Amino acid sequence: MASSDEIVDEIAGFALFADLATPQLERVAHTFEEQVYAEGERVLRQGLSGSAFHVILDGDAAVVIDGDERATLGRGDFFGEVSILLGQAPVADIVATHQLRCLVLAGNLVQPFLLDNPPVMYRMLQAQARRLRQANRWRS
Amino acid sequence: MAELTDRPFPPGSYPVIVVGSGPGGLQVSYSLSRYGIGHAVLSADEAPGGMFRRWPFFQRLLSWTKPYAPVPHDHPAYQRYDWNSLLADEPENQAIMPGLMDGNSYFPSRPEMQQNLETFASRTGIAIRHGCRWTGTRREPAAGGGEEFVVETSDGEYRAPIVILAVGVAEPAVPDTPGIELATHYAGTRPAETYADRRVFIIGKQNSGFELASGLLQWARTITLASPSPAKLSVNTKSLVGVRARYVQPVEDHVLGGGVTILDAAIGRIGRREGGGFEVVARPTAGGDEMLFEVDEVIAATGFRAPLVDLPGLGVTTFGQSRLPAVTPYWESASVPGLFFGGTLSQAAGGLKKHGLPANSGAVHGARYNARVLVRRIAETRFDRAQAKERPAVAADSLVDWMATAMMSASELFHQRAYLARVVSLDASAGPRDEGVVPLAAFVDGTGSDGDGDAIAVTLEADGSGAIYPVVYARRGGRLEEVTFDPDPLLRYDTPVVRARLADLVGAS
Numbered sequence: 001m002a003s004s005d006e007i008v009d010e011i012a013g014f015a016l017f018a019d020l021a022t023p024q025l026e027r028v029a030h031t032f033e034e035q036v037y038a039e040g041e042r043v044l045r046q047g048l049s050g051s052a053f054h055v056i057l058d059g060d061a062a063v064v065i066d067g068d069e070r071a072t073l074g075r076g077d078f079f080g081e082v083s084i085l086l087g088q089a090p091v092a093d094i095v096a097t098h099q100l101r102c103l104v105l106a107g108n109l110v111q112p113f114l115l116d117n118p119p120v121m122y123r124m125l126q127a128q129a130r131r132l133r134q135a136n137r138w139r140s
Numbered sequence: 141m142a143e144l145t146d147r148p149f150p151p152g153s154y155p156v157i158v159v160g161s162g163p164g165g166l167q168v169s170y171s172l173s174r175y176g177i178g179h180a181v182l183s184a185d186e187a188p189g190g191m192f193r194r195w196p197f198f199q200r201l202l203s204w205t206k207p208y209a210p211v212p213h214d215h216p217a218y219q220r221y222d223w224n225s226l227l228a229d230e231p232e233n234q235a236i237m238p239g240l241m242d243g244n245s246y247f248p249s250r251p252e253m254q255q256n257l258e259t260f261a262s263r264t265g266i267a268i269r270h271g272c273r274w275t276g277t278r279r280e281p282a283a284g285g286g287e288e289f290v291v292e293t294s295d296g297e298y299r300a301p302i303v304i305l306a307v308g309v310a311e312p313a314v315p316d317t318p319g320i321e322l323a324t325h326y327a328g329t330r331p332a333e334t335y336a337d338r339r340v341f342i343i344g345k346q347n348s349g350f351e352l353a354s355g356l357l358q359w360a361r362t363i364t365l366a367s368p369s370p371a372k373l374s375v376n377t378k379s380l381v382g383v384r385a386r387y388v389q390p391v392e393d394h395v396l397g398g399g400v401t402i403l404d405a406a407i408g409r410i411g412r413r414e415g416g417g418f419e420v421v422a423r424p425t426a427g428g429d430e431m432l433f434e435v436d437e438v439i440a441a442t443g444f445r446a447p448l449v450d451l452p453g454l455g456v457t458t459f460g461q462s463r464l465p466a467v468t469p470y471w472e473s474a475s476v477p478g479l480f481f482g483g484t485l486s487q488a489a490g491g492l493k494k495h496g497l498p499a500n501s502g503a504v505h506g507a508r509y510n511a512r513v514l515v516r517r518i519a520e521t522r523f524d525r526a527q528a529k530e531r532p533a534v535a536a537d538s539l540v541d542w543m544a545t546a547m548m549s550a551s552e553l554f555h556q557r558a559y560l561a562r563v564v565s566l567d568a569s570a571g572p573r574d575e576g577v578v579p580l581a582a583f584v585d586g587t588g589s590d591g592d593g594d595a596i597a598v599t600l601e602a603d604g605s606g607a608i609y610p611v612v613y614a615r616r617g618g619r620l621e622e623v624t625f626d627p628d629p630l631l632r633y634d635t636p637v638v639r640a641r642l643a644d645l646v647g648a649s
Contacts, residue, residue: 022406036457099457
């Protein structure tokens with residue numbers, strides 16, 4: 001369990017929130033909900049509508065597509081934003097490989113949150129650019 | 141009131157121990173008795189009712205019961221309109237709440253709700269050991285092998301392999317803000333008239349903060365409500381997320397400049413002023429200069445926590461502002477098996493929260509259904525009860541009827557949207573079987589009481605647009621298909637169009 005003050009301290013070091021001042025970080029801590037997932041629990045489900053945006057506070061998760069593990073995620077990583085931005089169901093399962101603690105934002109709140117916090121949107125765009133470059137390298 | 145010597149459940153060993161005598165503990169105890177599972181109910185309180193013996197502060201509930209509804213009280217769908225009665229199988233013990241209301245409001249008063257709960261307990265014969273406070277918990281080897289819990293109480297030690305905690309989310313929670321000790325928590329709010337002509341600063345913009353602001357409108361000189369994130373209103377979220385319509389009056393006062401201020405700001409510190417009163421420093425979250433408020437009262441409407449005593453020390457992981465325990469979809473501690481959570485604590489199992497909408501597990505009209513599913517699970521897996529294992533056959537030619545009926549009148553689907561599902565299994569040799577109610581998260585992961593074979597789950601869902609519509613999940617050969625039906629503003633899901641689509645789904649099985 002973490003109080004919102006402790007969550008502010010935790011996320012202040014995350015690249016995604018690196019440009020926010022303390023009052024804005026407090027708003028993040030109050031806007032997102034904290035959720036804990038047990039080892040082996042599915043956090044996002046491939047093909048199921050209505051999912052949410054997650055930022056990992058603690059623990060690890062696997063990205064699993066059709067039963068095959070494709071990648072792992074850890075502290076400070078985030079997931080779920082692509083399906084929300086595109087309005088489509090996730091194309092992968094996200095499964096907690098150890099107990100996983102996340103900040104969670106409902107899909108319909110992601111757009112207003114990003115518009116209210118342009119620095120976070122920019123950081124998210126950077127992360128997507130890195131992923132895109134990585135994917136292009138794999139293909140080439 | 142019974143004499144102390146007449147109190148039931150002396151310290152000792154029991155098959156199950158239930159802690160709590162609010163609506164959660166009562167519903168769990170009732171369901172356990174229906175399966176013939178012996179259990180002791182322990183409660184620190186002097187009478188049944190839980191938090192409704194004290195709150196809401198202004199003595200009227202947020203959850204309605206409509207004495208006059210589109211269906212009669214004995215119709216299965218009446219529970220959709222009655223959020224406050226507990227569930228019973230006997231007709232005479234159903235829909236108790238509407239019979240106790242005085243006609244002033246369709247939100248029962250707190251005393252009416254307390255009477256509703258006391259009436260349920262006495263009519264259904266629920267025995268409770270009152271005045272027995274849970275103080276600690278241990279795990280020790282059991283006489284017959286395995287482990288059991290030792291529940292330490294003010295009356296002595298109780299032993300059981302299964303403990304169900306329905307102790308509410310009732311412990312005042314306060315943030316770490318410097319000077320917060322100068323504020324009064326919501327739980328310590330004084331009678332409204334003592335705030336006459338006072339400048340009141342309320343920390344928190346959820347229902348409890350707005351309830352106080354609403355009740356103090358005619359008393360306080362000024363009211364300021366502040367917290368870092370903007371207030372959500374249920375009429376905007378089109379769900380029960382946010383401040384309920386009953387408490388929105390302060391918003392109107394704010395936007396019309398009547399003396400109420402609603403602020404998105406982090407509270408920097410609270411200090412005492414020379415000559416009396418307090419000063420509150422707030423930092424707007426949208427940026428800008430610090431703001432200083434000189435006020436006479438500071439109230440922390442900052443919520444409540446689960447009073448889990450020493451369970452974290454036993455290995456129970458907690459999360460969130462309310463320190464809820466991390467649990468499985470069947471409300472069992474994810475880290476300490478045998479420990480279950482009922483009542484408003486059942487919100488700890490968040491389910492899929494599709495489209496960001498939580499179920500109503502935190503309220504009576506959600507938790508009452510969770511309790512039935514939880515107890516059936518325990519009866520089946522821990523007590524081998526035949527009644528819990530029943531899976532009545534559904535004739536293949538009435539499957540469409542079965543699904544359409546669930547959509548139209550199953551109240552647990554209506555109140556626990558995208559959270560509880562009615563499931564029919566489609567095993568080729570056994571034929572269609574009614575699997576009863578299953579948590580949707582367990583169904584989609586193949587971990588529910590229906591197993592992981594071919595099956596169909598029927599739910600009602602919402603997406604924040606204001607619509608309530610059926611979704612059917614078809615599991616075939618381990619693959620899951622999600623089929624969403626078009627919303628109907630009158631919730632008519634027993635139409636030829638819906639039936640034709642259901643028939644296609646069944647035919648494909």
